[in-house]
Amino acid sequence: MITxxxxxxxxxxxxxxxxxxxxxxxxxxDIIGLLSNEPLTVNMVAENFEISRxxxxxxxxxxxxxxxxxxxxxxxxxxxxxxxxxLVPVFFWIEQYRKLWEEKxxxxxxxxxxxxxKNK
Amino acid sequence: MITxxxxxxxxxxxxxxxxxxxxxxxxxxDIIGLLSNEPLTVNMVAENFEISRxxxxxxxxxxxxxxxxxxxxxxxxxxxxxxxxxLVPVFFWIEQYRKLWEEKxxxxxxxxxxxxxKNK
DNA sequence: TATTTGTGTAACCGAATGATTACATTTATA
DNA sequence: TATAAATGTAATCATTCGGTTACACAAATA
Numbered sequence: 001m002i003t004x005x006x007x008x009x010x011x012x013x014x015x016x017x018x019x020x021x022x023x024x025x026x027x028x029x030d031i032i033g034l035l036s037n038e039p040l041t042v043n044m045v046a047e048n049f050e051i052s053r054x055x056x057x058x059x060x061x062x063x064x065x066x067x068x069x070x071x072x073x074x075x076x077x078x079x080x081x082x083x084x085x086x087l088v089p090v091f092f093w094i095e096q097y098r099k100l101w102e103e104k105x106x107x108x109x110x111x112x113x114x115x116x117x118k119n120k
Numbered sequence: 121m122i123t124x125x126x127x128x129x130x131x132x133x134x135x136x137x138x139x140x141x142x143x144x145x146x147x148x149x150d151i152i153g154l155l156s157n158e159p160l161t162v163n164m165v166a167e168n169f170e171i172s173r174x175x176x177x178x179x180x181x182x183x184x185x186x187x188x189x190x191x192x193x194x195x196x197x198x199x200x201x202x203x204x205x206x207l208v209p210v211f212f213w214i215e216q217y218r219k220l221w222e223e224k225x226x227x228x229x230x231x232x233x234x235x236x237x238k239n240k
Numbered sequence: 241t242a243t244t245t246g247t248g249t250a251a252c253c254g255a256a257t258g259a260t261t262a263c264a265t266t267t268a269t270a
Numbered sequence: 271t272a273t274a275a276a277t278g279t280a281a282t283c284a285t286t287c288g289g290t291t292a293c294a295c296a297a298a299t300a
Contacts, residue, residue, distance in 0.1 A: 002154070015286065024144035025288085026136075036220055045226070048214070051213070055289055062287095073253060076246050076297040084220035096212045100156055100204035113261060127276060135256060143257085175259055177278060182257095196267040196276050 019090055022066035027051070028059050035069065037083040042078055139210055142186035147171070148179050155189065162198055194212040 015021075025028055031045055037081045046056040060080060066084050072079040135141075143149055151165055166176040180200060183189045188206050192199040 020146075020149070020227050023213075024140050026140075027288090029140070032217075033277075036217060043245090051288085052290065053247080054249080054291085061248090078247065081187075082220075083224075085224050086226050087214055087217050088221055090210070091214045093143075094207055094214060097152075097156060097204050097207050098211070103209055104203075104205050147258090163275090171258085172260065174261085176281080178258075181278090198277065209277080 001010055007088070017065045019068065019086055022063055022068050023031075023090065025059065028063060031056075031059060031063065031080075032064075032068065032082060032087075034082055035042075036084065039072065039079040039081045040082065045080060137150055137182070137185045139188065139206055140213075141208065141209075142183055142188050147176075147180065149181060149201075150178075151179060151183065152188065152202060152207075155200055159199040159201045162200065165200065175216065197232065 003103045022030070023065065027049065030048070034040060034045060034048055042057060042060060043053065043061065046053040049056060060069065063080075066086070067081060070083060072081055139157060143152070147169065150168070153193060162177060163173065165180065166173040169176060180189065183200075185227060186206070190201045190203060192201055194200060214220065227230055
């Protein structure tokens with residue numbers, strides 16, 4: 001019985017649940033955008049999209065599992081509150097490549113400048 | 121016949137292919153990390169992972185489709201070259217929430233300082 | 241108390257993901 | 271030229287994703 005529960009849990013929770021997964025979907029990025037202004041109930045979030053409310057519920061569930069949002073139950077309404085600090089790992093991951101792309105963009109601009117001065 | 125080709129193309133290319141999708145997978149993030157040091161051949165990339173070479177080939181294909189890497193064919197070897205500037209949209213997306221998380225972290229630090237001074 | 245409202249979730253579906261093995265193709269080399 | 275090496279890809283598989291509709295349930299309200 002214990003084994004059964006364990007296996008079930010493993011199957012149910014073996015999916016990747018990290019912030020990179022959370023922001024991979026455009027709908028979830030939009031939800032994050034909405035919640036960054038103010039906490040919203042599930043229905044208020046859903047109003048901003050064409051897809052069904054249960055679909056939004058599922059996206060919110062994934063955001064919860066990735067710990068990007070907290071919930072605050074007020075009676076029968078559930079407010080979703082963003083935890084912006086959970087995005088920081090993405091910032092650090094991307095930041096480590098900043099030097100790389102700045103070099104590349106700089107060298108491209110340098111190339112353009114060279115080209116322009118030659119054509120004068 | 122034309123219809124058939126069209127439908128096939130649509131089915132084959134309807135998947136999300138953007139930089140957020142590219143970095144959603146941990147293996148692909150590691151590949152980006154490797155390639156940020158130097159261009160590597162497919163086999164050289166694959167040596168760094170436990171999974172099969174075809175699996176790596178597929179990840180590289182996705183990175184190509186997301187335009188994160190370029191390829192440089194040298195005889196029978198294919199070098200993968202990173203295009204770090206393609207990560208910039210992620211940087212801008214995440215950067216817009218910086219103020220939000222800094223405020224939150226600041227207020228938490230303020231709270232800790234208050235707590236500490238009261239316990240003196 | 242009966243009903244409406246806000247929300248979650250189960251069942252289902254088609255497509256994508258991420259892996260495998262087996263095979264094809266091109267290029268270098270013995 | 272025969273073989274080895276580097277790579278891509280087809281076929282297959284189990285799982286996840288992202289959506290739907292239908293239903294359940296608790297809380298507010300008429």
